[in-house]
Amino acid sequence: MPRPTKQSPERGDARTRLLEAACDVVRQKGFAATSVDDLCQEAGVTKGAFFHHFKTKEALGVAAANHWAETTSALFANASFHELDDPLDRVLAYLDLRKGIIGGEVFEFTCLVGTMTQEVHESAPAIRDACAESIFGHAATLEADIEAARQQRGIDADWTAESLARHTQAVLQGGFILAKATGDPELARESVDHLRNYIEQLFGVAG
Amino acid sequence: MPRPTKQSPERGDARTRLLEAACDVVRQKGFAATSVDDLCQEAGVTKGAFFHHFKTKEALGVAAANHWAETTSALFANASFHELDDPLDRVLAYLDLRKGIIGGEVFEFTCLVGTMTQEVHESAPAIRDACAESIFGHAATLEADIEAARQQRGIDADWTAESLARHTQAVLQGGFILAKATGDPELARESVDHLRNYIEQLFGVAG
DNA sequence: GAATAGATACCAACTGTACGGTATGTATCT
């Protein structure tokens, strides 16, 4: 899904370009430190266009979180691991996919909604709620496979599929923070490895 | 951060109050959204005092990260779990302590340096580095107990104590994000439970 | 131990500007 560039004239409309700019710039600088002018410049549009499409900067934040939820859910919905028959294999393949994405520049693999949540959880509830829906909506797609795996293998666990799905998201988000602290993606991958190891152990798989 | 010396005698109250204000306000609003005036008002000092003690807002960010490292390391250094004989017990008791701290208002239990890292990792390397030192310095204190536990129990692991110590910090940081997304501390505690469960399994402890 | 000089710790008032947002325009659709 190649993103239109500033050179190419048939790139998306201003609204879409602003949302994509927000994904990139906010992940680099944070939401508060990203100015409306920053976004307009990155998107190649004017402020008039910005405030035509978004009533306020906060409204853009909400729309960006929703845009993020849409694009990432499409990404994972189309991934090939869903074709695996064994639900546990699907869960583990999901983790492998997540790990494989982590690399290159920090802003390229980190999570927009995790970043925004940290900043605005108190001051902008509308953005926070949109971020929460993205995170937990995504976790819910994983929860189904975890629960299926648990039932299929007859695991009598003291944890719920819901909590384990949420835990995967916590590990990913936390890994991103360590990666940001050092600039080294390996720290995020390392935590995914521990998470995979944990899930294998929960399901009695030999490492 | 250096204790008051003869050259730099008892540092004014204002400096400490500003650092403590930063810990509170930045955890609520984020670093960029926290204005110097916010901090001065919270600390009950004037802007003149602020810029007497800190050359720039960024310098305050560095000092706040160092202050955080100091106060938290003192907190954990004085905790009673260090008296336990079994190193694995110390690791598990550390997790119990971490879990016990999580509760009340979000800004009261979340991590200043994790929050700041997310925001400034690209734009303010000095703050990022101070945050990284706080995070990984803390992880290192845990690493010692993990390594001792591993050697004591003769575990031939495919993971290092260093990576597991870092993973604990990732889980905590990630748990904080989920808690912020919902306002519910339980989500952070839940991830600590999974982490504890993981470590017990790594060391062959029956849940 | 008094006087003095310099450094430190603050305070109040100010400044330049970058920010979010607005007002108003025009071209292109339906």
Next chain:
DNA sequence: AGATACATACCGTACAGTTGGTATCTATTC
């Protein structure tokens, strides 16, 4: 003709940082 999709120019303010001041320490000298 009206709505949509932009663009240009502008506005009030909140921001980080400055200036210039005073009070209070500390060190030194006589």
